[in-house]
Amino acid sequence: MTDTFVTPQKRTIAYHLTDGTGPMVVFLGGFKSDMTGTKAVFLEGWAKKAGRAFLRFDYSGHGESSGVFEDCCIGDWFDDATAMLDLIAGPVVLVGSSMGGWISLQIARAMPRRVAGLVTIAAAPDFTEDGFWATFDDAQKAELEAEGRVAVPSEYGDPYIITKRLIEEGRDRFVLRKTLALPFAVRFLQGTADTSVPTATALKLFEHADGKDMRLTLVDGADHSFSDGACLELIVASIEEVLASR
Template identity: 65%
Template sequence: MEFHDTAAGRRIAYEYTPGTGPTVVFLGGYKSDMQGTKAVHLEDWAQETGRAFLRFDYSGHGDSGGKFEDGCIGDWAEDAQSVIEAVTEGPVLLVGSSMGGWIALLMTQRLADVAGLVTIAGAPDFTEDGFWADFDAEQRKAIMQDGQVALPSDYGDPYIVTRRLIEDGRKHLVLRDPLELPFPVRLLQGTADTAVHPDRALKLLDHAASPDMRLVLVDGADHRFSDADCLALIESSVEEVLARAEVPD
């Protein structure tokens, strides 16, 4: 494990596998870390195939510095951009899981050379269209007055949603304005996902503009999207995007 210090002073833990480009970059989800099943599976695949690969923890996640409750979409996007630009060279293929799908979409607007994109239960704009939209009047009042509210989670401890997370999220929404994705895109989504409804993937498919974009719905798959079949689909989707992106000069 290595560490990268961002310009904002946040210490980011990462694992980098050298190999041929484009570099595959895994962007994890909200409260997830780079030790998750999907990230480790892709690293194993990269090592077996000789592909350059990067996984990392946002600040407040995993082995990176900072407190989770202090973070927001803008901070985590800055973390992602900083470590990707510092560690990788040349084009990158972004693989974004859940919140990482939103961060990956932000990276397509900031990085110099994006070869392709794969999202797994991508959750663009979830702070506004998920958290805030689902809050009742009491929760909205609590988050504005107290600065945070706790939400139950099916994946461990309750989610602490802060006022800063909501307000900062509004500065980084990607489904309100035109979204150009001029490279191959694969959207993967489980139909039994209770954390990110399949409608989110359909909305992204309808909203974004790409010359080569496909949505794959997996019947019965949940938000983890980590059983053997789902992992194989992630792997084959990455390989397909790489094949379509690597056009000879």
């Protein structure tokens, strides 16, 4: 059953909470993804079998949560995630997919004492700048400035509507341009056939972050979804490694 929570910003966030032993594993989804995705549901099933506490949720403007996607930005989704953590007592293991990887890195920097470990899947740090703005041509940049938004083709269906607010606010959220200490076990996972987040981004993140127990695993031929059977089992194994390292 879906529960809801109203954040301090008055956004209604839909979530599923599985009771079990801690640290709780918290799944943070990607850009325009929701908590019914393959990875989120698979990990919930694993958590139930393992007796592990687990949380999946929809950011505002996503899935069953309130709000309009185009009205939101990275900071809003970061606030949604940190508000959800207020529901949880004790440390958490964050599992961040794509944009969720960026948000999980922000959480790790903002509240490192709450984080017991981190697993990222095709993490997309700073993607509003490096993935969108850096690839916009002059016409797209002019449209963004004049109209406040621009449509960008997506291989996942309808075009993404990228707003000026999303781009500008994202510049306050960078993690690759500032010190990034990760003082806990970290497992970065990345597919070599990912056309949304290049392998170079994973390598850059791995080289930039500062931690004593970090590993980057490249999976030959895996795409951005990272959702076939072998990839899902690798995610679970990575979570279990992080939990065992505590």
